[in-house]
Amino acid sequence: MARYTGPKARINRRLGALIYETSGASKALDRRPAPPGMHTRGRRPSNYGIALMEKQKIKHYYGLGERQLRRYFDAVSRRSGNTGELLLLMCESRLDNVVRRCGFAKTRPQARQGVVHGHFFVNGTKVAKPNYLLRPGDIIEVRNREKLKDVYRGVIANSSPDALDWVAFDSENLKATVQGLPGPSDISLPVDANAVVEFLSR
Structure with missing residues (x-):
């Protein structure tokens, strides 16, 4: 995916959910939960518009391209x-998502960056593909460089990792x-996936 570099707070406000987890984007959503723009208030989206928004949630949340x-x-x-x-369970199984949920990173874009830069090994082999x-059986480890490990120890100390039943984390x-494999209760994004399936089936 071409990485999204625009204002993250606008995406959160437009989609009405905490998609980007940076502190600034989170505060902006709390302060101004209404969608951005002059002519958006009071307008009810069509069924097509609702399904499109649900699809955009998945794309931005997991960092996917069309x-x-x-x-x-x-x-x-x-x-x-x-x-x-x-579809959502496949997205949850992505390396960058698991890196984020284990607490190696505070946001998914940060986790994606760490993976792309070769900070993580899977089963002893460097994997630089976030997707x-x-x-089951895969082992994720931080690359064996002391400075890099110190960085991630600091991130973990200041983050709140998700408790995952299917991943054992050794901080x-x-x-x-x-x-194991993620189950329906492990899906972290509140989204109407059935609306997305109908949209993509057209």
């Missing part, structure tokens, strides 16, 4: 089960072990 989201959708469409739920899909050794 083509990547559609590839994920095509992949889960061939599986049995709830397509919308499977790498983790599987002392800066290691996360994938023990």
Whole structure:
């Protein structure tokens, strides 16, 4: 995905959710929860507009481009089960998302940057692709450089990692072990995935 570099507070306000977790964007959403712009207040979006907003939530939250989201959708469409739920579970299995939720980073863009810069190894091999899909048994570790480890120890000390049933996190050794697959209760984004499936099925 071409990385989004615009004002994150506007995205939060436009989508009505805490998509970007930086302190400034969070405060802006608390202060002014209404969508930005002069002519947006009081207007009720159409069903198409609602579905589009739900799709944008997924794209911005997980850092996906349009083509990547559609590839994920095509992949889960061939599986049995709830397509919308499977789509979100695939997004939850991404390396950058797990790095963020374990507490290695405070935001997903920060986690993505760390992965791209080669700060993390998976099963002893450097992985620089944020969209790498983790599987049970995978072990995520910070690259063996003391200065880098000190940086991540500081981040972990000042962050509040999510408790994940499917990932065991060892903060002392800066290691996360994938023990299973995420379930519906592990989805961290409140979104109407079924509306997104209908939108992408057109």
